[in-house]
Amino acid sequence: MAPETRSCPACGHEAAQAVWHAHLQVCPACGAHQPIAARARLEALCDAGTLRELFADVTGGDPLCFPGYARKLAVQREKTGMREAVMTAEGEIEGRRAVLGVLDAQFFMGSMGAGVGEKITRAIERARDERLPLILFSASGGARMQEGIFSLMQMAKTSAAVADFSAAGGLYISVLTHPTTGGVTASFASLGDIMLAEPGALIGFAGPRVIEQTIGQRLPEGFQRSEFQMEHGFIDRIVPRGRMRAVLAQALRLHEGGVSAW
Numbered sequence: 001m002a003p004e005t006r007s008c009p010a011c012g013h014e015a016a017q018a019v020w021h022a023h024l025q026v027c028p029a030c031g032a033h034q035p036i037a038a039r040a041r042l043e044a045l046c047d048a049g050t051l052r053e054l055f056a057d058v059t060g061g062d063p064l065c066f067p068g069y070a071r072k073l074a075v076q077r078e079k080t081g082m083r084e085a086v087m088t089a090e091g092e093i094e095g096r097r098a099v100l101g102v103l104d105a106q107f108f109m110g111s112m113g114a115g116v117g118e119k120i121t122r123a124i125e126r127a128r129d130e131r132l133p134l135i136l137f138s139a140s141g142g143a144r145m146q147e148g149i150f151s152l153m154q155m156a157k158t159s160a161a162v163a164d165f166s167a168a169g170g171l172y173i174s175v176l177t178h179p180t181t182g183g184v185t186a187s188f189a190s191l192g193d194i195m196l197a198e199p200g201a202l203i204g205f206a207g208p209r210v211i212e213q214t215i216g217q218r219l220p221e222g223f224q225r226s227e228f229q230m231e232h233g234f235i236d237r238i239v240p241r242g243r244m245r246a247v248l249a250q251a252l253r254l255h256e257g258g259v260s261a262w
Contacts, residue, residue, distance in 0.1 A: 008032055024241045033178060033198050033241055037080070038087035038104040041137065045100070045245050046091030054088045054099070055122050060115030066146040072108075080107045084115040085140075088123040090132070094249035096256070099127035102137040103184070105177075109141035112184050116144075117154025120188060124161040133171040133252055138189040142182015155187035162191045171255045173248065176203050176226070176235070190234075194251055196244075197226040197235045 003016040013029035024044055025036040042051055062069050077083055085107040089100050101123045103110040112120075120136065127134040143151040162172060174192025176185075178201035185205050197203060204224040212219055222228045229235045239247045 009034070026241050031199065031240070033200060035105050035139070035178075036241070037106065038082065038102040038137075041102050042087065042089055042091065042100060045093060045248065046089075047093065047095065050092040052090050054090055054126065055119050056083065058115055058119045058122065059083045060113040060118070060144075060147060060150075062146070063114070063150050064146065064148050066148075069146040072146075076107050080104060082107050084119060085110050085112070086116045086119050088119050090126070093245060093252060096133075096249065096252040097130075098133045098135050098248075098252065099123050099130070100135045100137075103139045105139040105141075105179070108144060110139045110184070111141050111144035112151060112154050112187075113144035113147040114150045114154060117151075117157050120154075120158050121161045124158070124165050124188075128165045128168050128170055131170070133173065133255070134165060135173045135175065135248060136188065136192075137175045137177055138180040138184050139177045140180055140182065140184035140189075142184060152183060155183045158188040159191065162188050166191075166193070171252075173251055175239075175244070176229075177201050179203070179207075181205065181207060193255075195234065195236045196239050196247070197229065197237075198244075199226055199238055199240055201226045203229050203234070 003018060005014050005016050006020055007014045008027040008030060010027060010032035011030040013027055015028055019028060025034040082104060086101055086103050091100060101120055124134060165172060172192050173194045174189055176189060176197040180189055180201060180203045182205060185203065202224055203226060208219050208223055226235060226238050230238055
């Protein structure tokens with residue numbers, strides 16, 4: 001039986017699923033970064049045998065009894081094997097412990113509801129209490145509309161947790177992946193001591209089409225992409241997925257002990 005193949009949406013290159021897996025869902029022909037599952041990302045980053053999931057049972061509810069929401073949540077959980085759109089964990093990167101969180105765009109576009117906000121906040125608080133560096137990967141369409149104001153409250157909640165962590169001297173590395181938009185961009189994702197991004201990621205609050213419709217003008221080529229954001233000072237460095245582990249390990253070595261004395 002021939003191996004299952006998949007085509008790159010960017011260039012059309014076709015490769016076996018095993019090749020995509022080996023390249024961490026980055027096209028071997030053009031380098032376009034495709035979505036990667038949260039667990040797969042964490043397993044690629046952390047030393048073998050050190051990854052330990054945290055707060056796996058924390059989920060959001062259906063506070064507004066939004067029509068069809070409970071059924072859609074069940075479908076997302078079945079499809080992804082996750083209970084919420086973020087996976088939080090503790091692990092080691094080249095021997096250095098860290099608390100990590102990864103939003104998964106394959107679960108409701110990584111949208112932030114009460115469950116996501118709670119898990120991220122608990123991860124931040126654990127990093128503070130254990131005096132460990134914090135690494136959060138964002139990939140989100142923004143706040144989860146089905147949870148209304150309960151979703152929007154997570155922006156303030158996670159931002160306050162980051163402020164508390166920073167006041168304690170902790171190191172926070174924020175990694176922005178495609179796409180990082182809406183309330184996630186407007187809260188914890190933009191508050192890192194070190195701001196990294198994957199190539200070509202869309203990063204902003206409103207999307208380009210919404211902005212163009214609002215201002216009635218065409219936007220510059222590449223507007224809001226990682227490269228544009230780095231050129232304008234929002235990103236410190238663009239890191240291809242295959243280099244991310246090495247770059248994070250270097251950052252942890254250079255900032256051992258946090259950004260200031262604990």
